[in-house]
Amino acid sequence: MHRKFDKTTTHERRDAITYAAIRRWDNEDPLRHRREEFDLPGGVIYLDGNSLGPLPKATRSRMDEVLTKEWGQGLIRSWNTHDWIDAPLRVGDKIAKLIGARSGEVVVADSTSVNLFKLIGAALAARPDRCVVLSEPGNFPTDLYMAEGVIGTRNCAAQLRLEPADRIIDSIDSNTALVVLTHVHYKTAAIHDMRAITAKAHEHGALVIWDLSHSAGAMDIDLNGCNVDMAVGCGYKYLNGGPGAPAYLFVAERLHAQIASPLKGWMGHLRPFEFEDRYAPAPGIRRFLCGTPSILGLLSLEVGVDLMLRCRMQDIVQKSRWLSELFVDLVADICPTLELVSPTNVLERGSHVSLAHPDGYCIMQALIERGVIGDFRAPNLLRFGFTPLYLRYQDVWDAAYTLSDVVHSGCWADPRYAVRAAVT
Numbered sequence: 001m002h003r004k005f006d007k008t009t010t011h012e013r014r015d016a017i018t019y020a021a022i023r024r025w026d027n028e029d030p031l032r033h034r035r036e037e038f039d040l041p042g043g044v045i046y047l048d049g050n051s052l053g054p055l056p057k058a059t060r061s062r063m064d065e066v067l068t069k070e071w072g073q074g075l076i077r078s079w080n081t082h083d084w085i086d087a088p089l090r091v092g093d094k095i096a097k098l099i100g101a102r103s104g105e106v107v108v109a110d111s112t113s114v115n116l117f118k119l120i121g122a123a124l125a126a127r128p129d130r131c132v133v134l135s136e137p138g139n140f141p142t143d144l145y146m147a148e149g150v151i152g153t154r155n156c157a158a159q160l161r162l163e164p165a166d167r168i169i170d171s172i173d174s175n176t177a178l179v180v181l182t183h184v185h186y187k188t189a190a191i192h193d194m195r196a197i198t199a200k201a202h203e204h205g206a207l208v209i210w211d212l213s214h215s216a217g218a219m220d221i222d223l224n225g226c227n228v229d230m231a232v233g234c235g236y237k238y239l240n241g242g243p244g245a246p247a248y249l250f251v252a253e254r255l256h257a258q259i260a261s262p263l264k265g266w267m268g269h270l271r272p273f274e275f276e277d278r279y280a281p282a283p284g285i286r287r288f289l290c291g292t293p294s295i296l297g298l299l300s301l302e303v304g305v306d307l308m309l310r311c312r313m314q315d316i317v318q319k320s321r322w323l324s325e326l327f328v329d330l331v332a333d334i335c336p337t338l339e340l341v342s343p344t345n346v347l348e349r350g351s352h353v354s355l356a357h358p359d360g361y362c363i364m365q366a367l368i369e370r371g372v373i374g375d376f377r378a379p380n381l382l383r384f385g386f387t388p389l390y391l392r393y394q395d396v397w398d399a400a401y402t403l404s405d406v407v408h409s410g411c412w413a414d415p416r417y418a419v420r421a422a423v424t
């Protein structure tokens with residue numbers, strides 16, 4: 001077993017980290033063969049799988065099959081013959097296994113933003129006498145914007161109230177309709193206590209929506225174990241669904257009959273192919289579908305999810321912690337000018353690590369040019385994602401040393417690294 005997290009002091013631990021030891025960890029890693037299932041470019045250490053997962057090799061062949069056979073030959077018949085029509089629920093059932101949900105509680109649809117709109121709207125309609133949607137300042141912007149947007153469409157006194165993370169739980173009261181939070185913070189990686197916040201919300205009759213975009217596929221999530229009402233999440237990050245892959249949403253079965261989507265699209269209708277003039281929601285999670293699903297995106301996402309389902313979640317979670325702990329230890333050792341803004345305790349953060357530096361943008365560009373791909377989050381954060389399926393401990397070691405070289409050589413001060421691209 002890995003020895004890094006035994007009860008040695010920090011000093012002894014650092015002494016124990018040698019390149020030879022790291023190579024041994026890679027050889028003993030139960031996930032070591034998963035890397036071969038990805039089409040990774042040579043000369044790149046990819047520390048941005050928390051933002052856009054890489055291409056699984058099987059996606060290429062599956063897409064070829066879907067294009068040639070299902071779309072090309074099957075044409076419209078494939079809605080039935082290849083069961084496209086049930087793909088949102090089928091892939092939803094698979095994602096359910098990764099997040100502690102039951103079959104029939106998760107559906108793949110739309111984007112995370114649109115799913116937030118649907119669920120926030122549904123929740124507010126279910127708590128008509130309450131005024132407050134509670135979230136935190138600095139939450140992922142779309143979560144806040146969508147809450148603001150839904151509130152704007154409702155002719156009521158509802159308001160979005162933002163409280164700092166450590167005050168959320170005490171801010172929940174009988175006027176709270178809904179708490180909307182991101183489980184793992186997209187910048188700092190700080191984890192919210194899903195169980196405690198959900199329990200407190202329920203104590204006061206409020207509902208909760210958890211955004212799992214930065215946790216699903218990298219962490220243990222037990223939605224039903226925590227009695228969660230609703231959740232959303234992204235398909236293109238840890239689930240490796242491809243750029244702009246469809247998102248998913250979860251609604252606990254006990255709520256299905258009580259809440260409905262404010263976006264009453266025909267795909268969520270009880271009988272879509274009766275083409276009725278009046279809307280009637282489908283029973284179950286299907287009512288949260290809106291328009292015709294993106295089949296190419298869905299089937300590409302399914303490949304990523306299937307790949308993950310072949311791994312043991314406990315291996316993924318354990319390796320995620322070891323990778324990120326190794327990185328944090330190395331950076332503290334060889335690049336102490338970078339300030340760790342993520343929680344120091346690995347158990348209190350998700351699968352990415354953020355480091356602050358006033359010239360973070362330039363440093364990241366110089367690093368990317370040297371083959372270590374992370375990203376930058378304004379105003380000053382270098383962000384690195386640790387994805388257990390295809391990263392090796394040796395990659396983390398190499399990335400930390402390259403980062404240290406870039407920072408200490410001052411090469412990042414070249415003006416070309418200061419040119420801002422549209423996507424950071």
Ligand SMILES: *Cc1c(COP(=O)(O)O)cnc(C)c1O
Nearest residue numbers: 111112113140182186211213234
């Ligand atoms: C990535 C991410 C999203 C993305 O939403 P889209 O609608 O896919 O653009 C939403 N919320 C969080 C917390 C995210 O990290």
